[in-house]
Amino acid sequence: MIQVSFGSHLVTMDQPLLAGMAVVRGCCSLRNLKAWVPILSWLPRYNIRWLQMDLLAGITVGMTTVPQALAYAEVAGLPVEYGLYSAFMGGFIYSLLGTSKDVTLGPTAIMSLLCFSVVGGQPHRAVLLSLLCGLIQAVMALLRLGFLLDFISFPVIKGFTCAxxxxxxxxxxxxxxxLHGIPSQFFLEVYYTFYRIPEARIGDVILGLLCLILLVLLVFMKATVDPGDSPDSKYTRVSRKLVWTVATMRNALVVVAASLIAFSWDAYGHHVFTLTGETSQGLPPFRPPPTSDTTANGTIVSFGDIVKGFGEGLAVIPFMGLLESIAIAKAFASQNNYRIDANQELLAIGVTNIMGSFVSAYPVTGSFGRTAVNSQTGVCTPAGGIVTSAIVLLSLAFLMPAFYYIPKASLAAVIICAVAPMVDFHVVAKMWRIRRLDLLPFAVTFLLSFWQVQYGIIGGVATSGVLLLYNVARPQIKVLIHHDISKDKVNLISLYMVTACTRVIPESLPPSAASPRSVVLDCHHVSTIDYSVISELKDLLRQFKLREVELVFCRLQVRPSDITVSLSIEVMARRG
Known part of the structure; x- marks a missing residue:
C-alpha cells in the first residue's frame, strides 16, 4: 500500500506504477504549470489597453536597445552585430517564463566587460560561454540555489560596479x-592612451564631445520633466510627454544624427571619422553553438581546452548575471507593488542564455536602464519585450548596411553616459559611518577589478567570507550581572555560535577562587545541534567539572533530549 500526498490531498495506491502516475499528474497540474510558465496566468486576462501600453513601451525600449546593443558589443570586443544577436532572444523567452512585467533582458555594460575579460573578443567562444552560463543558471534555478547569491555582499557589488x-x-x-592599437589591460590602456594623445583624430574628438554634451543635456531634460498626468493644460502635458520621449530615445537620436554627419562627410570624400565599418547582413542563422574553435594560425582548440580557458569566469559570469537581474526585478516589483518568483527569474535568464547561444548571442542579463524606461513608459505585461525583440529583428533584417556609417565616437559617448551613474563613491562615506570594516571588501574588489574583473569579485567575496568567519569565530561574549537563583551564583552568557563560544566562555569566567557555582547558556539563537557542537560542549563540561561549575541551558530551540542523549550526562534544561 502506497500513500502519496498532494498538498491537502492524500492518495492511496495499490501499485507503485499508479503512484508514479499520480506524482506526474500532480507535477503537471494547472497550478504548477502556471508557476513554471507564468504567461498562462496573465495571457487569459490580456486586453486592448494592455496591448496599447505594451506596444508603446516596447517601441520606446526598442529604440533604446538597438544603439546600446551596438555599443555594448564594442565593450565585449565583438563585432557590433553580436550586440543585436544578443538583444532579441530575451524578449521572447522572458515573456513566457518571466514573473516581472518590467524587466528587459539583453546585453549590459557589466556582462559585456566580463565577457571580454574571459573570451578576449573571440565570437565563437563568447557564444559557447552563453550556452554554458545558461546551463549553470538553469540548473541553479531547478535546484533552487538562488540563496547562494546572498553570499555576495553589498560592498563587493558596489566595489565591482564602480570599478x-x-x-x-x-x-x-x-x-x-x-586611437587604434591600444592594449586592453587597464593599466597599459591608461598609459598608452595618454601617451598617444598627440595622435588623436580631430574629427572623432569633436564629434565625440558633441555627442557627450548632447546626451548629458538630454539626461538632465528627462530628469526635470514629469511625463505623468498633471493638472496643467493638455498642450503642456503633450509637450512634457514629447520632451520626455525624445530624452528617453536620446541614444538612438544621437547615433542617427552622428551617422548622418559621417555619411555626409564621407559622400564628399572627407574621411574624418572612424566608422564601424562592414557588418554581417541579415538575421543570424539558428544553429548549435560551436564546440571547438580555430586560432589565427589554423590550430584547432578542443571543447575541453576552451572551457579550461574560461577559468573562474565560468563561475563569476553566471552569478553576476543572476545577481544583476534579480536585484533589478526585486527593485521594480517593490516599486510597482507586485511579487516575483526569484527562482523562476533564474530559470528565465538561464533559458534565455541557452537559446541565445543558438543565434550567436553572448551572455545577457537584466538591464537596469532599459527596465526603468520600460516601467516609466507604463508597460503592463512582459509582452512588451516581444515588441522590443521585433524591433531588433527588423534592424538586423533591414538596417545593417546603414550601421556602416555609425561613428565609433558616438557609440563611445553612449557607453560613457550609460556607465557614469554606476560610479557611486558616496557609498564609501556611508560605509565609513556605519561600519568601517565594510570598506575592506569594497577596496579589495575595486582594486583587483582593475587587474581582472573576475579576480575582483572572487577577492571581494573571499574577503567578505573571512570577515564573516572571523566574527563567528570571535563572538562578543558578555558576562552579565550575578543573580541569586536558589542561593546559587549564576553567570548568564548569551550564546550565538556554540562551537566558537565554548572556547571563549572559560576565558570569560573569573579566576578559580571567585568562580561561580553555575553558568547559564542562553541558547535562544542556537537553531541546530551537530556533532561539532556536541564535541565542543563535552570539552566545556569537562572544564566546568574540574572547576565544580554547573552548566544550565536556557531558552533552548532544540529538544533537550538531543543534548542529553548525545552528551550521555544529566543536564538541567529550562525553556523560556
Missing amino acids: AAVTIGFGQIKNILG
Missing part, C-alpha cells in the same frame, strides 16, 4: 580620440 564603470568608461576614451 567596472571606470574600466568601461575609460576604455571608450580611445574611441573618442580615434
Whole structure:
C-alpha cells in the first residue's frame, strides 16, 4: 500500500506504477504549470489597453536597445552585430517564463566587460560561454540555489560596479580620440592612451564631445520633466510627454544624427571619422553553438581546452548575471507593488542564455536602464519585450548596411553616459559611518577589478567570507550581572555560535577562587545541534567539572533530549 500526498490531498495506491502516475499528474497540474510558465496566468486576462501600453513601451525600449546593443558589443570586443544577436532572444523567452512585467533582458555594460575579460573578443567562444552560463543558471534555478547569491555582499557589488564603470568608461576614451592599437589591460590602456594623445583624430574628438554634451543635456531634460498626468493644460502635458520621449530615445537620436554627419562627410570624400565599418547582413542563422574553435594560425582548440580557458569566469559570469537581474526585478516589483518568483527569474535568464547561444548571442542579463524606461513608459505585461525583440529583428533584417556609417565616437559617448551613474563613491562615506570594516571588501574588489574583473569579485567575496568567519569565530561574549537563583551564583552568557563560544566562555569566567557555582547558556539563537557542537560542549563540561561549575541551558530551540542523549550526562534544561 502506497500513500502519496498532494498538498491537502492524500492518495492511496495499490501499485507503485499508479503512484508514479499520480506524482506526474500532480507535477503537471494547472497550478504548477502556471508557476513554471507564468504567461498562462496573465495571457487569459490580456486586453486592448494592455496591448496599447505594451506596444508603446516596447517601441520606446526598442529604440533604446538597438544603439546600446551596438555599443555594448564594442565593450565585449565583438563585432557590433553580436550586440543585436544578443538583444532579441530575451524578449521572447522572458515573456513566457518571466514573473516581472518590467524587466528587459539583453546585453549590459557589466556582462559585456566580463565577457571580454574571459573570451578576449573571440565570437565563437563568447557564444559557447552563453550556452554554458545558461546551463549553470538553469540548473541553479531547478535546484533552487538562488540563496547562494546572498553570499555576495553589498560592498563587493558596489566595489565591482564602480570599478567596472571606470574600466568601461575609460576604455571608450580611445574611441573618442580615434586611437587604434591600444592594449586592453587597464593599466597599459591608461598609459598608452595618454601617451598617444598627440595622435588623436580631430574629427572623432569633436564629434565625440558633441555627442557627450548632447546626451548629458538630454539626461538632465528627462530628469526635470514629469511625463505623468498633471493638472496643467493638455498642450503642456503633450509637450512634457514629447520632451520626455525624445530624452528617453536620446541614444538612438544621437547615433542617427552622428551617422548622418559621417555619411555626409564621407559622400564628399572627407574621411574624418572612424566608422564601424562592414557588418554581417541579415538575421543570424539558428544553429548549435560551436564546440571547438580555430586560432589565427589554423590550430584547432578542443571543447575541453576552451572551457579550461574560461577559468573562474565560468563561475563569476553566471552569478553576476543572476545577481544583476534579480536585484533589478526585486527593485521594480517593490516599486510597482507586485511579487516575483526569484527562482523562476533564474530559470528565465538561464533559458534565455541557452537559446541565445543558438543565434550567436553572448551572455545577457537584466538591464537596469532599459527596465526603468520600460516601467516609466507604463508597460503592463512582459509582452512588451516581444515588441522590443521585433524591433531588433527588423534592424538586423533591414538596417545593417546603414550601421556602416555609425561613428565609433558616438557609440563611445553612449557607453560613457550609460556607465557614469554606476560610479557611486558616496557609498564609501556611508560605509565609513556605519561600519568601517565594510570598506575592506569594497577596496579589495575595486582594486583587483582593475587587474581582472573576475579576480575582483572572487577577492571581494573571499574577503567578505573571512570577515564573516572571523566574527563567528570571535563572538562578543558578555558576562552579565550575578543573580541569586536558589542561593546559587549564576553567570548568564548569551550564546550565538556554540562551537566558537565554548572556547571563549572559560576565558570569560573569573579566576578559580571567585568562580561561580553555575553558568547559564542562553541558547535562544542556537537553531541546530551537530556533532561539532556536541564535541565542543563535552570539552566545556569537562572544564566546568574540574572547576565544580554547573552548566544550565536556557531558552533552548532544540529538544533537550538531543543534548542529553548525545552528551550521555544529566543536564538541567529550562525553556523560556
